[in-house]
Amino acid sequence: MPRLALVTAIAAAALDDDLVPLLDACARAGIATQVRAWDDPSVAWSRFDAVLLRSPWDYTERLREFLDWCGRVSTRSQLLNPLPVIAWNTDKHYLAALAERGVPVVATRFVEPDMDPLPTLQAFLSAHPDAAEFVVKPAVGAGSRDAQRYSREQEFAAANHVARLLEADRSAMLQPYLASVDRDGETALLFFEGRFSHAIRKGPLLQRDEGPTEHLFAAEEITARIPGKDELALAENVLAAAAASLQLQSPLTYARVxxxxxxxxxxxxxxxxxxxxxxxxxxxxxxxDRFAALLADTLRSSAPAI
Known part of the structure; x- marks a missing residue:
């Protein structure tokens, strides 16, 4: 029976709502599955035929350590998704790479640690005169941590937020806050091995005059959603552009757009x-169950011949 590790973090294991249904589905698919924390030094990762990243949600504060761990695991087992994908995707500078390939990305200005935050912010606001509000967030981040929504009148507070990120040697991002989010929320489209599975609506996460969450991720309002044809078409284009950027030869085990x-x-x-x-x-x-069936196929196809 193939052995699969579902990777979480010690601080996140109890917060991952996907773990129990995935464990049950893997059992039905004939996969011996265990949940292990990436930051547990006692785990022998070579014991598993594949290692599937699920909720290592504290990596944003320990990115180099996390990527080093991914590198070690990838020499001992099959890492899903693979190391080059993880290294590329954990820093949101990938948005610039996708924009260069013609993907319509939310307008983004990156602020690097050697830049002066206030003039950069002022230039961004001048370039987006119709944006009543905007967002500051780190380029390496997850779950809306260290992200905050500002009005144009809060320019000085926003510049201080950017400065704090830069002082910690973290790149920052500036984006217009699109008013449609308050009405429509976000649409997240899930793909398993390149095939669309399902979609959800995520309610607005960043509220006016509310500071960044102090938790691993902000509380989310989730409902099922049928995506529009234009959303599905764009999501497929995004995955094609990412595959081209990364020179992928096969579809990714999982992706969310x-x-x-x-x-x-x-x-x-x-x-x-x-x-x-x-x-x-x-x-x-x-x-x-669909996802577990694909995992079972992946594990069977990668098993060494006897």
Whole structure:
């Protein structure tokens, strides 16, 4: 029976709503599955035929350590998704790479540690005169941690937020806050091995005059959603552009494409989640079993011949 490790973090294991349904589905698919924390030094990862990243949600504060761990694991087992994908996707500078390939990305200005935050922020606001509000967040981040929504009148507070990130040697991001999010939320489309599985609606996470969450991730309002044809088409284009950027030869085991609508109603890419996205099995009947069946096929096809 193939052996699979589902990777979490010691601080996150109890917070991952996908773990129990995935464990049950893997059992039905004939996979011996165990949940292990990436930061547990006692785990012998070579004992597993594959290691599937699920909720290592504290990696953003320990990125180099996490990527070093991914590198070690990839020499001992099959890491899903693979190391080059994880290294590329854990830093949101990938949005610039996708924009260069023609993907309609939410307008993003990166602020690097050697830049002056206030003039950079002022230049960003000048470039987006119609944006009543904007968002500051780190380029390496997850779960809306260290992300905050500001009005144009809060320029000085926002610049201080950027400065704090830069002083910690973290790149920052500036994006217009699209008003459609308050009405429509985000659409997250889930793909397993390149095939669309299901979608959910995520309610607005960043509230006015509310500071960044102090938890591993902000509380989310999730409901099932049928994506629009334009959203599905864009999500497929995003995955094709990512595959081209990464020179992938086969579809990714999992991917989540997070979209929001622009002021004119067109969908735009907010984030592409290829490292540790929630897969929202509870909101799509049969989705955990579909995913487990694909994992079983992957494990069988990669097993050494006897």
């Amino acid at each position: 997070d979209l929001i609508r622009d002021d004119d109603g067109s969908p735009r890419l907010l984030e592409l989640e290829l490292c540790e996205p929630s897969l929202f099995f509870a909101h799509a009947a049969g989705s955990a």
